Amino acid sequence: MTYQLHYWPNIQGRGEFIRLALEAAGAPYVDVARGDEAAGQGMGAMARYLEDESVARPPFACPFLVDGKRVIGQTPAILLYLAPRLGLVGASEDQRLWTHQIQLTIADFIVEVHDIHHPLGVTLYYEDQKPEALRRAAEFRKHRLSKFLAWFEAIITRNPGNKAGRAPHLVGAKLSYADLSLFQVVEGLTYAIPKAAGKALKKTPGVVAVHEGVARHKRVAAYLASERRLPFNKEGIFRHYPELDG
Amino acid sequence: MTYQLHYWPNIQGRGEFIRLALEAAGAPYVDVARGDEAAGQGMGAMARYLEDESVARPPFACPFLVDGKRVIGQTPAILLYLAPRLGLVGASEDQRLWTHQIQLTIADFIVEVHDIHHPLGVTLYYEDQKPEALRRAAEFRKHRLSKFLAWFEAIITRNPGNKAGRAPHLVGAKLSYADLSLFQVVEGLTYAIPKAAGKALKKTPGVVAVHEGVARHKRVAAYLASERRLPFNKEGIFRHYPELDG
Numbered sequence: 098m099t100y101q102l103h104y105w106p107n108i109q110g111r112g113e114f115i116r117l118a119l120e121a122a123g124a125p126y127v128d129v130a131r132g133d134e135a136a137g138q139g140m141g142a143m144a145r146y147l148e149d150e151s152v153a154r155p156p157f158a159c160p161f162l163v164d165g166k167r168v169i170g171q172t173p174a175i176l177l178y179l180a181p182r183l184g185l186v187g188a189s190e191d192q193r194l195w196t197h198q199i200q201l202t203i204a205d206f207i208v209e210v211h212d213i214h215h216p217l218g219v220t221l222y223y224e225d226q227k228p229e230a231l232r233r234a235a236e237f238r239k240h241r242l243s244k245f246l247a248w249f250e251a252i253i254t255r256n257p258g259n260k261a262g263r264a265p266h267l268v269g270a271k272l273s274y275a276d277l278s279l280f281q282v283v284e285g286l287t288y289a290i291p292k293a294a295g296k297a298l299k300k301t302p303g304v305v306a307v308h309e310g311v312a313r314h315k316r317v318a319a320y321l322a323s324e325r326r327l328p329f330n331k332e333g334i335f336r337h338y339p340e341l342d343g
Numbered sequence: 344m345t346y347q348l349h350y351w352p353n354i355q356g357r358g359e360f361i362r363l364a365l366e367a368a369g370a371p372y373v374d375v376a377r378g379d380e381a382a383g384q385g386m387g388a389m390a391r392y393l394e395d396e397s398v399a400r401p402p403f404a405c406p407f408l409v410d411g412k413r414v415i416g417q418t419p420a421i422l423l424y425l426a427p428r429l430g431l432v433g434a435s436e437d438q439r440l441w442t443h444q445i446q447l448t449i450a451d452f453i454v455e456v457h458d459i460h461h462p463l464g465v466t467l468y469y470e471d472q473k474p475e476a477l478r479r480a481a482e483f484r485k486h487r488l489s490k491f492l493a494w495f496e497a498i499i500t501r502n503p504g505n506k507a508g509r510a511p512h513l514v515g516a517k518l519s520y521a522d523l524s525l526f527q528v529v530e531g532l533t534y535a536i537p538k539a540a541g542k543a544l545k546k547t548p549g550v551v552a553v554h555e556g557v558a559r560h561k562r563v564a565a566y567l568a569s570e571r572r573l574p575f576n577k578e579g580i581f582r583h584y585p586e587l588d589g
Contacts, residue, residue, distance in 0.1 A: 171444045220482045232472075241466070255401075
């Protein structure tokens with residue numbers, strides 16, 4: 098069965114956490130909104146799920162996944178559903194719950210990363226909230242960035258599955274979707290606020306090592322080098338406005 | 344087994360979504376940080392889980408649940424874990440995932456509700472971000488409040504488990520933790536921004552009916568009338584600053 102991923106066609110955004118999981122597992126999927134309208138894909142296909150009153154369980158927003166009759170919204174819920182099917186999470190309830198807990202903390206983190214350029218909300222442009230963004234970004238760089246990274250570092254350090262000389266993971270001794278998501282967060286921070294991120298990451302070698310391990314993953318590396326990987330830009334979660342980098 | 348809930352002792356906050364689930368199910372639990380330090384409870388007991396390096400899987404923040412050796416953070420993950428044990432979710436994977444998806448959307452909503460008084464982040468006081476809060480609150484009231492409530496209304500309307508003359512639910516024909524959480528959101532909005540919430544809720548009779556149904560639930564009603572239910576105040580997610588109500 099080919100999975101259908103529905104997400105904005107021009108940004109990495111939240112959809113990228115799903116794309117990375119599908120790509121790392123080599124799973125068959127269609128990135129629907131990037132497809133051809135003539136083939137029943139494109140933005141119209143995505144909009145139907147969000148707007149058509151015949152959809153019994155409509156997502157609030159994209160990304161969402163369609164798997165046969167199932168329509169699943171919310172990035173962490175999509176990953177919770179996909180991961181056992183893609184081999185990207187451990188088998189026990191404890192491992193699944195812990196991996197999900199990490200993913201939810203990543204979700205909280207990226208809300209804060211996003212809000213450094215949108216402190217007054219998504220209904221206004223960045224240019225309409227620039228002084229507020231400067232203040233929020235300063236607070237984020239000073240207090241929040243290192244707090245989140247230190248937590249990821251702590252759980253990597255305490256993961257008994259990690260052995261010296263091998264690329265570490267967040268959970269157990271195998272790649273999970275949480276590793277892929279942390280990789281994406283490091284990518285995004287390094288793009289958006291390179292100075293602040295570089296400085297903070299010097300104190301979290303475990304986080305850097307997880308990022309490096311994921312980057313070397315064969316299928317992930319092939320994906321990153323492909324045209325399927327969209328470049329960062331000024332539309333997604335991670336945006337490079339030099340003035341927000343301190 | 345008595346569940347241990349760890350959360351700030353003086354606010355409803357995110358902990359209230361867990362308290363409501365435990366109370367509605369009549370589950371045995373201790374609200375640890377509200378307990379006696381001499382009995383090994385109180386804030387010190389909570390802080391140990393967050394700070395002690397011997398905790399293999401530390402939560403990033405409270406609330407967290409301790410169930411035997413399990414330590415589980417993140418409100419939606421705690422509810423995902425508790426709900427099957429408390430009879431507050433359907434049995435199928437589809438029902439569990441859909442209920443969780445709703446809960447994650449409620450989590451997104453309350454971040455936005457919180458940020459109307461903290462647009463520049465949690466590291467500054469409200470008084471230090473009042474002009475920004477006025478702008479963010481106006482955007483929220485104008486665009487976001489009705490958008491979220493309309494989604495809840497749509498899924499209540501489309502839930503085939505709901506029958507005329509009976510209190511509706513978000514999922515299926517029985518009470519789930521998502522109903523309890525939506526109840527709490529309506530309580531909170533009505534406290535924090537009574538004018539805007541009252542106006543918006545007039546357009547979502549299904550949401551109002553879910554709220555009323557939960558309020559009449561015997562154990563929930565007993566809890567709300569008890570001293571265990573903390574009052575709203577100016578510390579939690581939902582704060583009543585009249586100037587933010589338009």
